[in-house]
Amino acid sequence: MYLALCISVLLTFSYKLVDVLIKKRLKGMEKHTVLVWAVLIIVVTPFFKAGYVFEMPTSYEKAIPIFGAVALVNIAAARFSGYNPKGKYNITNFIVTYPIIEEIIFRGLLLPNLKLVFTSVEVIQLFYMPVTVPVIISALLFAICHLQYYKLSAQCIRFIVIAFFGGIILGAITELTQSILFALVLHIIFNGFSVIFATRYKKIKQE
Structure with a gap:
């Protein structure tokens, strides 16, 4: 139990740990912190026995309509997200790298890890998906992890x-499908449209 909790905390703040290490030991590499972090997470992922990272989705019939509805909600919500990464490098990381690594960490590894500690009691239903205690805790840790970036x-x-x-929805659909695939695509859609809306708003403001 304590080991699972410690692993959850380490995964949550893994970006900051890598950031501190690079600043102290690998000066000049600060720009590539996110890539070093990504490689590290990908390397350690196969060592986790319980996880949704390499699983193919199940419950397609239930998941696809939910996926479509959530995708539309994502696009609408992205308009008001406030995210505005600048420069091609940061934009690419925001749309691709962060969603992939965050989904691996929070839905692929951390969520099943939390199920070893907390019982999967249904708290509410969202889009006909059960939202369990591990899903809520993983969403909370996902939210807190953003303090590493801002x-x-x-x-x-x-x-x-x-x-x-967002973490609750992504966690619930991961639990439903037993895979991070749908959550990953939804995460990329949200981040991608956040950039599109931010760019469009900037152009309108300049006119």
Whole structure:
């Protein structure tokens, strides 16, 4: 139990741990922190016995309509997300790298790890999907992890709230399908449209 909790905390703050290590030991590599973090997570992933990372989705008939509905909600919500990464490198990481690694960590590894500690009692239903205690805790940790990327501010709190509710939906669909695939695509859709709306807003503002 304690081991599972320790692993959950380490995974949650793994980006910050890598960031601190690079700043102390690998100066000049700060720009590539996210890539070093990504490689590290990919390397350690196969050592986790319980996980949804390499599983193919189940319950397609239930999942596909939910996926479609959530995708539309994601697109609408992305318009008001406030995310605005700048530069091709940061935009690419925001749309691709972060969703992949965060889904591996929070839905692929951390969620099943939390099920070893907390019973999967259904708290509520969302889009006809059961939301369990492990799903809520994983969503909370996912939200808190955003403090690694941004300084505490009103905007940061906004990101945390979005991440919490998004984490519940992504966790629930992962539990339903026993795979991170649908959650990963939804995460990429949200981040991608956040960039599209931010870019469009910037162009309108400049006109």
